Amino acid sequence: MSPHRKRVSALAPDAAAKRRKGDEEPVSKGVFEAHLEQLSQTSEAESISSQERNEVEEGLGTTKSIAFQVFDIETYHEPGSATTFDRTNVKLYGVTHGGNSVCAIVTDYFPHFYFQAPGGFAAEHLDVAQRNLNNAIATSMRRANSSLQLSSVIVDNLVHLSIVYGENIYYYRGSEQKHPFIKVSGSILALNKAKQELKSGGLSFGSGPVQVGTLFEANIDAEVKFMAWSGIVGCGWVEIPVGKGTVLNRKVQSSRCQLEVEVKVRDLIVHEPEGEWGSVAPIRTLSFDIECMGRRGIFPDANEDPVIQIANMVKVEGETEPFIRNCFVLGTCDPIIGSDIIQCQSEKELLEKWAEFVREVDPDILTGYNILNFDLPYILDRAKVLKLPSVAMLGRQRNRASGVRDAPISSKQMGSRVNKSIDIHGRVIFDVLQVVLRDYKLRSYTLNSVSYHFLSEQKEDVEHSIISDLQRGDEHTRRRLAVYCMKDAALPLRLLDKLLSVINYMEMARVTGVPLNYLLTRGQQIKILSMMLRKCKAHNFFLPVIEVQGGDSEGYEGATVIEPLRGFYNEPIATLDFASLYPSIMIAHNLCYTTLLKKPEGEEGKDYIRTPSGNYFATKERRRGLLPVILEDLLAARKRAKNEMKHEKDEFRKMVLNGRQLALKISANSVYGFTGAVVGKLPCLEISQSVTAFGRQMIDLTKSEVEKRYTAGALGGKCVVNAQVIYGDTDSVMVKFGVKTVAEAMEIGLDAATEVSKIFTPPIKLEFEKVYFPYLLINKKRYAGLYFTKPDKHDKMDCKGLETVRRDNCxxxxxxxxxxxxxxxxxxxxxxxxxxxxxxxxxxxxxxxxxxxxxxxxxxxxxxxxxxxxxxxxxxxxxxxxxxxxxxxxxxxxxxxxxxxxxxxxxxxxxxxxxxxxxxxxxxxxxxxxxxxxxxxxxxxxxxxxxxxxxxxxxxxxxxxxxxx
CATH class of the missing domain: 1.10.132.60 (B family DNA polymerase, thumb domain)
Incomplete structure (x- = not known):
């Protein structure tokens, strides 16, 4: 019922014709209804009483270990008392191979941050420094809450200090020597107070307080920090061995999951998402859509307008069709074959029954179209108006209601908008509208337009202006509305299947290590930060908190574009592309925070390099950079995934592997942008400007080498004229070799890719992939041509930067x-x-x-x-x-x-x-x-x-x- 879904375009000729005929004309059974009817013949529709998950496998947690795929994670503060310590616990929500829902309460994990030990600080100073810091924290807590009672034992254990050895990730200092850092551990609440005290009052351990300077890893999300520390990745598999976890009785469970188990963090077994552990659990996705009784000319208002229908489709990942299809209807409604109609006498009954349905079905993912900004907030707001607290209990935690808050976002790409943020504990909100907005550039983002674009399907033909009339009618008109509502719940599931969105996002979560919901609500930086944090932990590096300065940042020169020789080329044009250009440059030249030099020392080429932008980095002989190692791992993992794809026979598994290799590719290409984000978590313009400088140099060298090597008579006379580079852009050059056929251009292009690659440092490599013939070169980043990868027939007509692919024209x-x-x-x-x-x-x-x-x-x-x-x-x-x-x-x-x-x-x-x-x-x-x-x-x-x-x-x-x- 959102503005993204209910405004049906008046432009489609068939829709306009139907409106001219009048809304009251009987509508014959459509394709969607026929499909529902067909489903009823192939599989029995589930009834409201049989929607719960399968029984828990016998012996799970007692004689058998519990292995489950993690889909959601939350950290929470468990307050202490006058005699018990505050704790920060972690809850992992997931699904077993058998489809059982699991909530694992992970204990004995202590959030932490670091700062560099002040000069003169030694192990014997720890006790007094810890006592002084804890006293300062306790004083601050009492100021905030005058009735707070804290015993001396509690105060003494608010935070713990210890000495660890490592390095600031920025700069190579000439040796691998590690330096003393102080690790501050405790509950999240105590750590927040500790940060304030350390920044304002310093660390007192001797004659007086000492300013601690930069804090390290104090601004990283608690969930990301825990996952990096424990080795768990988003949508990865973890296992609780027999005897290591305590399975809680259903009567004392805090969650509604079928299994709730308490386990110490050190007892978790974390599996790499490869082989059998690269599989996907039978997760449940619930797609729903609501309809409201609106007033003419006024957008539905939860304070005034009731919810009149909620349609639902529930599907198991890997299956083709939803196994639950129903619609909760206010009032009477004629049956729809292949679906359950739940008739309700009041809106209160409708909302309460629907909320109970959600809890019984126990979905892992909630989806729909614009449910984040309309459907879910509307339901929760109506529940408040009608004083129905049980309706807000949509998550997996028994006593935690779902709440809505505004989450403003602003970026150059997406402009300014205000999204809603909703906590449905233990479930992931996977709004298809948000996915499509993030991943695709379309002219229109209505459900009707998006469905037609990707599925060649459209919504049922019901204007938003007649919805109230249909509701006020009879059981037949309400049936028409129910079909419309159910189609709006079915289309998002079809879109997710078509676009492979869940699989692709799941694999991105596994590759980058972040929770699945972070990929839907956060930007690009958190993914790279997560990978950096994991690698830093393994090599004892710490990430500093960078204070973002206001004002515009000083830019740096971007990629080279060789001035195009504009024109129409009625001859083959070969294209040479650099494979993974920016990642390859960073690997080849060892560009990293950990290899950056403030000033060069030693012998150039042996001890350090000077980049074309004038920056200095240590060579890999002196120190191997962390970023090159991360990139090598990503590219190697992508190669493995692509090789597995070639030999995989199972189509679903093949889709998973394809999602994985795409996630690995995107992640590798995002590292460069992460270093150049001035207002980011870890900006380093020395890296990003060096990368683009090397890229410009390489394009110029490629042009020079091709034109020098492939002159008339070269390759045993196969080159009949001098080669000419007619255009170059970031990571590719277009070459006119002067031959007449595509096959000849391909032969010379393959040779050029091999020979020119020899002048670059590995793994930088030129590849030959395509020939354009003919080729229309209009301007920089604007061209069109027939795209050949085989000499006999073109693959497609390829257009770049022209109005055929732009959205700002009609x-x-x-x-x-x-x-x-x-x-x-x-x-x-x-x-x-x-x-x-x-x-x-x-x-x-x-x-x-x-x-x-x-x-x-x-x-x-x-x-x-x-x-x-x-x-x-x-x-x-x-x-x-x-x-x-x-x-x-x-x-x-x-x-x-x-x-x-x-x-x-x-x-x-x-x-x-x-x-x-x-x-x-x-x-x-x-x-x-x-x-x-x-x-x-x-x-x-x-x-x-x-x-x-x-x-x-x-x-x-x-x-x-x-x-x-």
Whole structure:
């Protein structure tokens, strides 16, 4: 019922036709209903009484060890009393091979941070320093709570100090000698107080307090720190051996899991996610969707508008279809074959029954479309309004309600938006909308558009404006609404399967070590930080807390782009690509925090290198950097996963391995960006600017070497003319070898990749993968061509940076350019392309183009007053809010609009209008605007290099190369 799901486009001709016929016309059984009916014939629909998980395997935890896949993790503070210590415990939630849910309470883990021991500090100072720090913490705690009673024993054990040896990860200091650091351990609450006291008052151990300077690892999330310390990875398998854990009686369990076991952290067995431990447990995913009784023109308000239906689909990972399909309905409802209809007499009954259903089904993952920002908050808000506390008990903890809070996010890529953050303890919220927003660039993010794009499916045809009418009708109209609601619950599951989202995210969690939900709610940096933390622990390095400074940072020069020799090449163009360029550079040149030098010492080349950006790093003979080791491990693991894929026969296992190799690739390529993030956890511009400097140097060297080596007569006469590099961009060069066939270009390209690779330090390697023929080079990062990996037939038409793949133009531009390029590149018929363009322009000016092809969409990333100039989509969104707040775009939405005809000199931002409003009111389109501002320049770019002089004639005869006519 969110704005992302309920606004059905008015542009689809079939939808418009149905609305013209009238909403009350009987609807015949659709494809979705037929599919549900078919499911009922192949598998019995589950009843409400048989939705619980299988019985716990006999002997599990007593005579058999408990192995389970970890899906969620939380740390929590267990307060002490006047005589008992505070503790920080960890809860791991997961699923066994047999499908049983597990909650493991992990004890004897002590959160900690470090600081470098002050000069003169020795082991004999530990007792007095610890006592003084604990007294300061206790005083601070009593100030915050005057009634707090703390015995001397408790005070003495708030935190513990110990001496460990290691190094700050920044800089190589000429030797491998480790230095004394003080480790501060205790509960999270006590550690937070300790940090405050150390930063403000210092460490008192002798004549007076000493300032401790930088803290280390004091700003890392507790869950990430625990997982790195224990070796557990997100979605990895852990095992509790027989006799090492205490299985709790169901009566005393704090969770609703089938098994709750208490275990010491040192007794956990952690398995590497490979081989049999790379498998996926039979996890349960619940997809749901709600419908609300709205008021006309007003967006549903949880304080006023009731929930009238909740549809649910429950599926086990690896299975093709949901085994539970039901809908909770307020009022009577005709049956839907293949599904259970649970009729409720009141909203209170509906919500309470649904919450009980969730607890009985015990899903590991909750999914749907925009459930994070609409469905779940709405249900929880309604529960508050109706005073139904049991409805908020959706998690796996018996006495912990789910709460909602705002979580503002802001980035250059996604702009500003406010998401909700919801704690459903022990379950992962896997909102499909958030996944698609994060991973795909689309013109529209409505459920209807996304489903059509990926599945060629659409929602059931029900306008949001008639939902209340359907509810107020009879059991037949409520059935129509239930089918609509169930389809909205089914589509997210279909999308997750199609996109392999759960598998891919699961493998990313395993590779980077972070909890699964962190990948959905956090940025890129936490993944690299987690890998760094694990490697640092193994080598006794500590990560400092970097205080982020305000203001703009000093930038550094990016990658090289060789100036393109623009034109149309009716001959094969070979492409040479650097394999994993930035990771390879970091490995080859040993670039790392741990090898960075403040000033060079020794012999250049032997003891240190000077990078092209003027920075200095120790050679691997002096010290092997941690980042190169991490990258080598990632690339080697990817190679293993790809090799396993080749020999794997099980399709599901093959998908898991593919998700793993993609996660490894993405993680390796993210390390460079992590070092260049100035406001990040561990910025190091010396590394990032050195990487791009080496990259620029390598592109220039490649161009020089290719043109020097492959001159006329080279390779026994196979080179008939001098080779020419016509373009180079970041990690690839395009070469014209002057041959006539794709096969000849491939032969010389393969030789070039092998020979030119020899001038670079391993593992830097040039690879030959493709030939473009023909090739249209328009500008930097803008080109198109037929893409060959085999000489006999092209694989595809490849376009980069053109309007065929950009979202900031209307679909007409992409359609016209794509067809013109097909005629130019595949049919090799410039006249046909030209005639097609003329016909489209004529149709446009005669108003014969379907309005759906003229829609422009832009994201509403901030409120109107925060834009420097007036924007068309922002002004339109404001007007739409005045007309109908219920359907108006909200922050984070993409706003679709068309440009309408108006008086001369009216600015474009005032001419933007909602396409549905235009259709309803027969408002004319400003076709000349589309010709001038949308079609003209893109068409000019692709025709000018091919038509040459004829382009000027075209300019006079048609409009698309100049629009003054």
């Amino acid at each position: 679909p007409l531009v992409a359609k016209v350019l794509n067809t013109c390029l097909e005629k130019l590149l595949i049919a090799r018929d410039a006249n046909s392309a030209l005639e097609f363009a003329k016909r489209v322009i004529s149709d446009l000016l005669c108003n014969k183009i379907d309005i759906s092809l003229l829609i422009i969409s832009k994201e509403l990333t901030k409120s109107g007053d925060k834009y420097q100039a007036k924007q068309a989509h922002v002004e339109l969104a404001a007007r739409m809010r005045k007309r109908d707040p219920g359907s108006a775009p909200r922050l984070g939405d993409r706003v679709p609009y068309v440009i309408i005809a108006s008086a001369k000199n009216v600015p474009a931002y005032e001419k933007a209008e909602d396409p549905a409003f235009v259709l309803r009111n027969n408002i004319p389109i400003d076709t000349k605007h589309y010709l001038t501002n949308q079609l003209a320049k893109p068409l000019a770019r692709i025709f000018e290099p091919i038509l040459g002089d004829r382009a000027e004639k075209t300019h006079e005869g048609v409009y698309f190369l100049g629009t003054n006519n």
